Amino acid sequence: MSIEIKELSHIYSEGSPFESRALDKISGVIEKGSFTGLIGHTGSGKSTFIQHLNVLLKPTSGQIIIDGVDINDKDVNPKSVREKVGLVFQYPEHQLFEETVEKDVAYGPGNLGLDENEIADRVKNALELVGLDYEKVKDKSPFELSGGQMRRVAIAGVLAMKPRILILDEPTAGLDPRGRDDILKVIKSLHENERITVILVSHSMEDIAKFVDKIMVMYRGKIEIYDVPEKVFSQAELLEKIGLAVPQVTYLMRELKKIDPKVNQNVYTVDQAQEEIVKMIRRKDNA
Amino acid sequence: MENMIEFKNVGFIYEKHEGEDTVAVENVSFSVAEGEFIGIIGHNGSGKSTLSKLINAILFPTTGDVMVAGINTKDHDRVWDIRQTAGMVFQNPDNQLVATMVEEEVAFGPENLGIPPEEIRRRVDEALSTVEMGEYINKKPHQLSGGQKQRIAIAGILAMKPKCIILDEPTAMLDPSGRKEVMDTIKRLNKEEKITILHITHYMDEVVDADRILVMDGGKIAMEGTPREILSQVEKLKDLRLDVPQITELAFNLKSLNIPLGSHILTVDEMVKELCQ
Numbered sequence: 001m002s003i004e005i006k007e008l009s010h011i012y013s014e015g016s017p018f019e020s021r022a023l024d025k026i027s028g029v030i031e032k033g034s035f036t037g038l039i040g041h042t043g044s045g046k047s048t049f050i051q052h053l054n055v056l057l058k059p060t061s062g063q064i065i066i067d068g069v070d071i072n073d074k075d076v077n078p079k080s081v082r083e084k085v086g087l088v089f090q091y092p093e094h095q096l097f098e099e100t101v102e103k104d105v106a107y108g109p110g111n112l113g114l115d116e117n118e119i120a121d122r123v124k125n126a127l128e129l130v131g132l133d134y135e136k137v138k139d140k141s142p143f144e145l146s147g148g149q150m151r152r153v154a155i156a157g158v159l160a161m162k163p164r165i166l167i168l169d170e171p172t173a174g175l176d177p178r179g180r181d182d183i184l185k186v187i188k189s190l191h192e193n194e195r196i197t198v199i200l201v202s203h204s205m206e207d208i209a210k211f212v213d214k215i216m217v218m219y220r221g222k223i224e225i226y227d228v229p230e231k232v233f234s235q236a237e238l239l240e241k242i243g244l245a246v247p248q249v250t251y252l253m254r255e256l257k258k259i260d261p262k263v264n265q266n267v268y269t270v271d272q273a274q275e276e277i278v279k280m281i282r283r284k285d286n287a
Numbered sequence: 288m289e290n291m292i293e294f295k296n297v298g299f300i301y302e303k304h305e306g307e308d309t310v311a312v313e314n315v316s317f318s319v320a321e322g323e324f325i326g327i328i329g330h331n332g333s334g335k336s337t338l339s340k341l342i343n344a345i346l347f348p349t350t351g352d353v354m355v356a357g358i359n360t361k362d363h364d365r366v367w368d369i370r371q372t373a374g375m376v377f378q379n380p381d382n383q384l385v386a387t388m389v390e391e392e393v394a395f396g397p398e399n400l401g402i403p404p405e406e407i408r409r410r411v412d413e414a415l416s417t418v419e420m421g422e423y424i425n426k427k428p429h430q431l432s433g434g435q436k437q438r439i440a441i442a443g444i445l446a447m448k449p450k451c452i453i454l455d456e457p458t459a460m461l462d463p464s465g466r467k468e469v470m471d472t473i474k475r476l477n478k479e480e481k482i483t484i485l486h487i488t489h490y491m492d493e494v495v496d497a498d499r500i501l502v503m504d505g506g507k508i509a510m511e512g513t514p515r516e517i518l519s520q521v522e523k524l525k526d527l528r529l530d531v532p533q534i535t536e537l538a539f540n541l542k543s544l545n546i547p548l549g550s551h552i553l554t555v556d557e558m559v560k561e562l563c564q
Contacts, residue, residue, distance in 0.1 A: 041462040042432045090460075147331045174378065174459045176330035176489050177530030203462045206533060243464035248492070248533040248555065255559045270537050277541060277562065 001067050001084065001164045001197055003030040003053065008062035010048050022048040024221040025062065030199065035191050037208035037229075038201045040218030041243030046201050049218065050167050053199075054078075054085040066165070083112065086163030090170050092154035093147065101127070101145075101153050102138040108161045119160075126156040129194075130186050148179030152186070159190070166190065167199040172207065184211060209233065209247045209268035217244070230266045249273040256280065290354070291451050291483045292319040292342055292373070297351035299337055299506075311337040313506040314351070319485065321450070324477045326494025326514070327487045329503030330528035335487045338503065339453045342485070344369045356450060371400065374444030378456040380436030384428040389420070389439055392428055396447040407446075414445040417480065418472050434465025438472055445476075451483040452476065458490065466490075491518065492532045495553045502527060515551040534558055 010023040022045050030036055040046045051057040052064055055071055055078040064071050071081045089095070098104035105123045114122070127134045130152040137145070142153050155171070168187065172180040188211055191198045202208050208215060208229070215232040217225040219242040225232050233239075236246045236254065247268045253276060257263040260280050267273050299312040312334045319325055329335045340346040341353050344360040353360045356372045374396075377383050386392040393411045402410070415421045418438040428436055437457050444452055454473065458466040470493055476482045486493065494500050500517045502510035504527050510517055518524070521531050521539040531539070538552040538561075548561050 041464055042434075174456065174489075176333075176528055177491075178528035179331055180489075203466075205463065243462060245463040249537060252534060252537070252555045252558055255555060256562065259559070259563050270533050270540065273533075273537050274540050274544075277537075278544065278546070280562070281546060 002032045003165065003197075004063075004065040005029070006063040006065065008049075008052065008064060009060045010052065010057060011060045014060060022221055023052075023059075026221070026223050028216070028223055028226050030197065030216075033191075033195055033197055034214060035188075035198045035212045036200070037212035037215045038199055038218065039203070039205070039208060039215060039244055040224075044218040044242075045221040046218050047169065048221075050087065050169060050199065050201065053165070053167060054082045054087050056087070083161055084163055085165045085167065086158040086161055088155055088158050088166070088168040088171055090173060092158075092171075093142075093150035096142040096150060096154055096157075099141060100139050101132075101142050104142050104153060105156045105160050108157055112161070122160045122162065123156075126160040127153070129159055129190060130156045131182065132156070146179075148175050148182060151175065151179075151183065155183070155186070163196065165197045165199070167201075169201045170203065171200070172202070172204070180207070187211070205233075205245050205247045205268075217242070229268055233268045234266045260284070289321050289357070290318045291321045291323070291356060292485070293352075293354040294318070294338075294341075295352045295354070297341065297348045297353055299341060299346060300349045311506050312341065312348075315506070315508055316351075317501065317508060317511065319451075319483060321483055322477070322481050323498045324474070324484045324496070325486065326497035326500040327485060327503060328489070328491065328494060328500060328529060329509075333503040334506040335503050336455055337506075339375065339455050339485065339487060342373055342453055343375050345375075367400075371447050372449055373451040373453060374447060374449040376437065376440050376444060376452065376454045376457050378459045380433055380440055380460070383440050384436060387427060389415070389426050389428060389431075390424045392439055393442045393446050396443050400447060410446040410448070411442075414442040417445055417476070418442045432465055433461045434468040437461065437465070437469045441469075441472060441476075445480075449482065451485070453485040453487070455487045456489065457486075458488065458493065466493075491530055491535075495532065502529070514553060518553060519551045 005026055005028050007025045007027055008023055009025050012020050012022055038046050058072055096104050102123055105126055106119050109119045109122050124134045132152055142150055171183050187198060190196045215229055216223055233246045233250050239246055249270060250268050253263060253265040253267045257265045263280055264276055267276055294315050294317050297312055297315045301309045301311050327335050341348060342355060344366045347361055355369045358365050358369055360369055384392055386395055390411060393414055394407050397407045397410055415424055418441050420438050428439060458469050473484055477484045495514050497514055500514055501508055509527055518531055518535050524531055534555060535553060538548055542548050552558050552561060
């Protein structure tokens with residue numbers, strides 16, 4: 001399920017003194033089955049952009065075409081788009097409201113008018129996908145769970161809709177490192193095993209570096225860079241200028257290159273850095 | 288040097304309405320000297336936030352005593368002295384800003400202390416200039432970025448002239464530049480204004496420069512030491528559901544390949560130096 005964005009603009013409060021251009025003629029294609037990282041400083045337009053992808057916002061001008069269909073066409077029911085495109089907001093656990101975990105996860109599919117068996121299956125499946133034990137948690141109040149578990153329940157609620165495209169807005173904010181890794185692993189396995197197209201919004205360059213195959217960098221309502229991680233993180237100066245950063249090991253490799261010009265500085269994970277340094281030491285020993 | 292904060296065998300139990308109670312903090316003792324920068328890390332539910340609320344007299348110990356600048360937090364008549372001495376900054380900037388203008392926001396604390404208007408005026412200007420937000424005095428908080436909002440929240444605390452600031456994951460919701468703004472501000476307050484800092488965070492790279500780190504686990508202090516002592520124990524930290532900065536992990540991996548490296552590398556510069564000797 002590919003997403004094609006054509007000259008998309010969004011202007012808030014158009015024509016009023018508070019008019020602001022949040023998206024400025026952005027274009028690009030997000031391939032079916034890809035895992036895209038969306039980065040950009042606060043106010044760069046990321047949230048405005050992702051809200052367009054499931055018709056929570058409508059373009060001021062331009063188009064979004066998902067699987068050949070213009071999602072803002074007057075004949076397209078936004079509900080059908082939202083079935084395909086699941087959006088997990090920041091701090092999604094704040095939206096939990098039901099008495100039990102089971103009821104909370106069932107809320108979305110319930111609104112699709114599915115029969116009870118199908119809903120029950122989906123709830124069970126969604127909870128297992130996020131790594132929770134269905135039998136153990138189904139009758140609990142969502143509010144008894146830990147922060148990381150609550151967040152997984154909230155994500156299960158979106159997965160129970162069986163989306164083909166999953167967008168997550170900073171799904172790891174406020175979680176401890178293990179909770180963060182757990183959530184990211186769940187997302188990675190959804191991408192690999194369920195072949196869901198994933199768009200991950202994150203402020204953590206290290207997380208982005210570890211998981212995604214392409215990075216979209218937004219700045220002032222435009223797409224500044226859209227490329228593979230290697231190419232994106234090779235532009236450290238530009239990223240810093242627009243309020244972002246590169247992973248810590250990338251800074252290290254840039255320093256090492258000044259000393260040994262053979263060092264590959266386009267490195268962004270710990271494993272890659274380790275490999276490069278081992279090579280560098282061998283060169284030094286052989287010299 | 289006087290102790291700014293002292294925990295003496297402190298326990299705290301949350302009472303549940305039904306079923307058993309939850310022990311959030313158990314027999315914790317430590318002290319923080321005036322002017323120290325303490326990093327507090329620990330997984331979700333390890334007791335970090337309970338600890339900070341105990342200092343600020345939002346919660347009171349079930350057992351033991353918490354002393355802030357020599358005042359016992361159980362001394363109800365002095366709650367406001369305690370909160371004035373030890374100010375708190377929380378995670379979500381939008382939940383702690385109350386006024387419609389930056390200026391009013393920063394003045395809110397001192398106004399409640401009954402400070403004369405001309406003195407408030409002076410403190411607001413000074414606090415905003417300390418967090419480098421002077422030019423935003425007439426802005427509305429909602430027009431600011433996350434990092435700027437947190438700096439306004441810090442200015443609001445500074446205007447009450449605290450000796451100590453406790454920050455509970457102040458950067459969790461910020462982008463990289465916002466995080467840097469807030470961390471630079473906190474470090475400057477510690478160095479230049481000599482304000483004691485307790486910084487609670489999940490980002491290990493933010494505590495690399497701390498004087499000491501406390502690692503919480505299961506309501507207890509699991510580890511305590513300098514950043515070098517703590518962050519070099521990669522495996523133990525991982526057991527505690529924590530992480531280390533990329534550089535520290537890289538150093539650990541390289542050492543396990545028998546590459547000779549000095550121990551306890553924490554920064555890019557230290558790594559470069561070690562590798563190029």
